[in-house]
Amino acid sequence: MTALPDEAVNRGCILVQVRLHETDLSSLRVPTPYFKLVSRLSYLPVLYGDIYDHYKSYILPDSLSHNGRNLWLEHDNIPLQWHLPVGVLFDALFGGHPRVPWQLTVHFSSGTPEQHIEHLPEHIRRHVPKPIPMTGSSAVNSFKIRFLNTLKQSLFLLHGTSVRFASLSKSDQTDLMDAVVEGRVDDFWSIARRVDLTCSAIADIKSVSIRLHVYGPPHLQLLRAFEPASSSLTSVRCLLRSVLPQEVADMCEDSHDDTLPRAQVLVHGVCASLDCSVRWLALYGLYCDQCLHIVVRLPGALT
Amino acid sequence: MSIETVKEHFNSIRESKVVVDLRPIANAPVLKTGKFKVSGQETFADLKSRIETMVKRDTVYLYVNNSFEPSPDDYLFDLFECFKTGEQLNIGYSLTPAFH
Numbered sequence: 001m002t003a004l005p006d007e008a009v010n011r012g013c014i015l016v017q018v019r020l021h022e023t024d025l026s027s028l029r030v031p032t033p034y035f036k037l038v039s040r041l042s043y044l045p046v047l048y049g050d051i052y053d054h055y056k057s058y059i060l061p062d063s064l065s066h067n068g069r070n071l072w073l074e075h076d077n078i079p080l081q082w083h084l085p086v087g088v089l090f091d092a093l094f095g096g097h098p099r100v101p102w103q104l105t106v107h108f109s110s111g112t113p114e115q116h117i118e119h120l121p122e123h124i125r126r127h128v129p130k131p132i133p134m135t136g137s138s139a140v141n142s143f144k145i146r147f148l149n150t151l152k153q154s155l156f157l158l159h160g161t162s163v164r165f166a167s168l169s170k171s172d173q174t175d176l177m178d179a180v181v182e183g184r185v186d187d188f189w190s191i192a193r194r195v196d197l198t199c200s201a202i203a204d205i206k207s208v209s210i211r212l213h214v215y216g217p218p219h220l221q222l223l224r225a226f227e228p229a230s231s232s233l234t235s236v237r238c239l240l241r242s243v244l245p246q247e248v249a250d251m252c253e254d255s256h257d258d259t260l261p262r263a264q265v266l267v268h269g270v271c272a273s274l275d276c277s278v279r280w281l282a283l284y285g286l287y288c289d290q291c292l293h294i295v296v297r298l299p300g301a302l303t
Numbered sequence: 304m305s306i307e308t309v310k311e312h313f314n315s316i317r318e319s320k321v322v323v324d325l326r327p328i329a330n331a332p333v334l335k336t337g338k339f340k341v342s343g344q345e346t347f348a349d350l351k352s353r354i355e356t357m358v359k360r361d362t363v364y365l366y367v368n369n370s371f372e373p374s375p376d377d378y379l380f381d382l383f384e385c386f387k388t389g390e391q392l393n394i395g396y397s398l399t400p401a402f403h
Contacts, residue, residue, distance in 0.1 A: 152371035162370035216306025223381040245312040298305050
C-alpha cells in the first residue's frame with residue numbers, strides 16, 4: 001500500500017525552544033534552553049511535564065505547588081492558547097514563513113496569563129485572545145477534559161451521534177487519551193482507526209467540523225459543519241467565499257500583481273491551493289480532535 | 304484594515320438571535336425560563352456564566368445535545384448552526400460533571 005496523505009500529515013513536526021522567564025529564575029546558574037521536536041497535531045500541555053523537570057532546580061520551590069496549573073507559555077509576550085493544536089498556533093503566528101526553532105518562554109510564578117496581558121500596551125492587548133481558564137485539578141487533567149470535549153463535539157458531527165465514543169470500552173478511551181496526553185500522535189490514530197472512530201471513505205462521513213482561524217492579528221475563529229454529501233462547498237475557495245468578506249476572499253487569490261497584499265491560506269503548515277477539494281481535506285487533513293483547521297493569515301503584523 | 308473587516312463580517316453573520324433550550328440533568332434545579340433567546344454573538348463562556356447566575360451556583364456543567372461541552376470561545380451562533388435540533392439549541396445543565 002502506498003503512503004497515505006494522512007501519514008505525511010501526521011509526521012509534520014516543529015522544533016520548539018523554551019526559555020525560562022527571567023523573573024522566574026531563582027538560581028545563580030543559568031539553565032540551558034529546553035528543546036523539543038513536537039508534532040504539529042500535538043498540544044502544548046503535552047510538554048509541561050518535561051519543561052517542569054528541565055527547570056525545577058532553577059525556580060523557587062513554591063512555584064511548583066500547583067500541579068503545573070500555573071505553568072504557561074508565551075511567544076513574544078503573547079500567551080498561547082493551550083487548547084489549540086501546536087500546528088494551528090504556529091501557522092497563525094508565522095504563516096508560510098516559519099521561524100524555527102519556535103521560541104517560547106515559560107512562566108511559573110511570574111503572574112498569570114491574564115495579569116501578563118494587563119501589562120501589555122493597549123495596541124497589543126486588544127489583539128490578544130482571552131485565555132481559556134484551566135478547569136481540572138492539574139494542567140494535564142484540564143487539557144484532557146478540554147480535548148475530550150472537542151473530540152466528542154467533532155465525533156458528534158462525523159457520525160451524527162455521540163454513541164460511537166460513549167460505547168468505547170474504558171480501556172480504549174484511556175488508551176486514546178493517554179496517547180494524546182503523551183504526544184504519541186501515531187498511536188492515537190492507530191487506536192482511533194481500530195475502534196472505528198475515524199472515517200476511511202467520504203460516504204461514511206456525515207459532516208466534519210471546520211474551524212477557520214483568521215489571523216490578523218488578532219486570532220478570530222469560526223466554526224462550521226461541512227456535509228460532504230450535500231454541501232455545495234466543493235473547494236477551499238467556495239468555503240472561504242462563503243464566510244469571508246469579498247475583499248478578504250479576493251486577497252486569498254493568486255494574483256499576478258505583486259503589489260497587492262496577499263493573504264495566506266494554510267492547512268498543516270502548507271500553503272493550500274484554493275482549488276483544493278474540501279472533501280479530500282475532510283478525509284485526509286483532520287487533526288486529532290477530528291477537526292479540519294484552516295488558517296488564513298492576513299498581511300500585516302503587530303506594530 | 305482587513306482583520307477589522309473580517310471581525311465585523313463575522314459579527315454580522317452571528318447577528319441573529321439563537322433559541323436556547325435548557326434542560327436539567329440529574330438533580331439540577333428546574334428553571335422557570337428554561338427556554339430563551341440569546342444573541343448569537345455571545346460565546347459559550349458568556350452563556351455559562353449567565354446560567355451560573357440563574358441557578359445561583361459558582362459552576363455548572365453544560366452539555367450540548369447531552370453529549371459534549373463546547374469550547375468557551377465558541378460562539379452561540381456557530382454552535383446553533385452545527386448542532387441545532389429543529390430551530391433550537393438543546394443544552395443540558397448539571398451541578399456535577401456528567402457524560403465523562
